[in-house]
Amino acid sequence: MPDIETADAVVIGSGPNGLVAANILADAGWSVLVLEAAAEPGGAVRTGEITAPGFRNDLFSAFYPLGAASPVFDRLxxxxxxxxxxHAPEVLAHVFPDDRVALLxxxxTTTAKSLEAFAPGDGDVWRAEFAKWQRIRDPLLAAVTGPFPPVRALRGLLRELGSAELLRFVRMATLPARRLGEEWFAGDGGKILLAGNAMHTDLGPDQSAGGMFGWLLTMLGQDVGFPVPEGGAGCLTDALVARLSARGGRVACGRRVTKVLLGSGAAVGVRDEHGELVRAGRAVLADVPAPLLYLDLVGEEHLPGRLVSDLGRFDWDDATIKVDWALAGPVPWTAPEAARAGTLHLGGDLDGLxxxxxxxxCGRIPRNPFLLAGQMTTTDPARSPEGTESMWAYTHVPRGQRWSADRLRRRADRIEQVIEKHAPGFRDLITARAVSGPSDLQDRNANLVDGAVNQGTAAIHQQLVFRPVPGSGRADTPIDRLYVAGASAHPGGAVHGAAGANAARAALARAKWTGGGYVAMNRLVNRVVYG
Structure with a gap:
């Protein structure tokens, strides 16, 4: 009988969260094995040549404001x-239907001047908000990226703001982006920056908490920009893998995990698609969506009935269609500000969004799609041959629809029409394009279920203690020594490594407990949460 592979920790999935978790455990002296289903590591942080030779296209995510500011990445x-x-010369340009531009x-001074052009005084409002951001940046990022509840970080926010201002800040965090913009700005520029950035999630201008997401991303853009890794998103993955390897950790690709193995109510290892077993001496950490972990890899027969019921109500975010282009030259934008921006928003004013x-x-395909686009060579000249541009755009579509090749082609044509309106001659520059529908994205990365890029909605009913199900908000699961390390756990989507770090810290804390104290505490918590 062949020897069974053994490690202190097995990490399922090599997305940024999985690799962060693996690095933190390796730093603590644990032996770590990361098992990845795909042929290469990285999850949704990968780069390839899918349009034309010499054009490096980010297959999924591209710009990383939270990554650049993340305390988790900083410590690594x-x-x-x-x-x-x-960095691109400018961070972000929201192009209105009439070709006006709000520039971040x-x-x-540049951002304030852009907003001032929409309404006198809006530049000063922006300066005041950024001054507040600078005061609370560190405790706020600690709260966003740390375990829930963020007790220490909240103490820091209270110190900086005082109780009265903190209460108003919490109110602000609940507001829709439209309402927040109306309270702050007289002109359209500031309002559209908040609403457009909120739509990096699946929250529209009139949904609760959208204002907070918009505020956070715009403040990050003002502070650290929307940077990209030189050479491609995959270079961030390369750095995480190199660091892990230097500490003795291993990544094994082409090994899809099909089962989490249990013994005496605890996770003791995994089985992969080849039937090979790996024994986990201390922990199993899963960088996969919570419904897939619980229902497919664990099995509902091992779970509390209420958890299974809650998972049936898990709310995914919207599906996605992405188009990558190899362009013979820079995009001929009518608005000069758009030519200098790395990230662009197109497709509507506030009411249009x-x-x-x-x-x-309502399950309808938007006639006028909102586009989030990236000019990658403008941001990083290493992405394509000199004088050319590597560009992409994505838009959301309703979940659960079939997308034939012809239907995808027509949607990609519609996306190009939106860009052509603001950049006449754009389509003449296209030398190659690659169109990825929801199923294509899922085929390349099984975590992107039906093209959902955030592993669950960002809406308030599935955040904090409700993520991924009511009573969660932490990496621990009802199974001892099994931890949720992916974006469907708190704090959710974006590339910042926080969910992986939280899972690793939970595993390390569990390992310090002796006897049955931790298990008894976990059972008590499960009884309270799941009945």
Missing amino acids: GLERHGLTWR SRDL AGNSNDLA
Whole structure:
């Protein structure tokens, strides 16, 4: 009988959260094995040539404001392992239907001047908000990326803001982006920056908590920009893998995990698609969506009935269609600000974004799609040959629809029409394109179920203590020594490594307990949460 592979910790999935978890455990001296289903590591942080030779296209995510600001990544020191951040001349341009532009820049004066052009006084409002951001940045990012509840971080926020201002900040965090913009800005520029950035999630302008997401991303853009890894998103993955390897950890690709193995109510290992077993001496950490972990890899017969019922109500975010282009030259934008921006928003004013979101909620394909686009060579010249541009755009569509090749082609044509309106001659520059529908994204990365890029809605009913199900908000599961380490756990989507770090810290804390104290506590928590 062959020897069974053994490690202190088995990590399922090599997305950024899985690799962060693996690194933290390796730092603690644990032996760590990461099992990845795909042929290469990285999850949704990968790069390939899918359009034309010499054009490096990010297959999924591309810009990383939360990654650049993440305390988790900062502690890992990835720059020492090959990571270099690159920036476009300007951060983000929201192009209105009439070609006006609201510009977000790392230069505070430039952003304020852009907003001032929409309404006198709006530039000063922006400066005041950024000053507040600078005061609370560190405790707020600690709260966003740390375990829930963020007790220590909240103490820091209370110190900086005081009780009265903190109460108003919490109120702000609940507001829709439209309402927040109306309270702060007289002109359309500031309002659209908040609403457009909120739509990096699946929250439209009129959904609760959208204002907080919009505020957070715009403040990050003003602070650290929307940077990209030099050479491609996959270079961030390369740095995480290199750091892990230097500490003795291993990543094995082409080994899809099909079962979490249990013994005496605890996770004791996994079985992969080849039938090979790996014994986990201390922990199993899963960088996969919670419904897949619980229902497919564990099995509902091992779970509390209420948890199974809650998982049946798990709310995914919208499906996604993405188009990548190899362009013969820079995009000929009519608005000069758009030519300098790495990230672009197109497809509507505030009401237009609301209409887009309403269409999605009603299961309709938006006639005027909201586009989130990236000019990658403008941001990082290493992405394509000199004088060319590597560009992408994505848009959301309702879940659960069939997308034939012809239907995808027509949707990609519609996306190009939106860009062509603001950049006449754009389509003449296209030398190659690659169109990825929801099923294509899922085929490349099984975690992107039906093209859902955030592993669950960002809506308030599935955040904090409700993520991924009511009573959660922590990496621990009803199974001892099994931890949720992916984006369907708190704090959710985006590339910041926080969910993986939280899972690793939970595993380390569990390992310090002796006797049955931890198990008894976990059973008590499960009884309270699941009945």
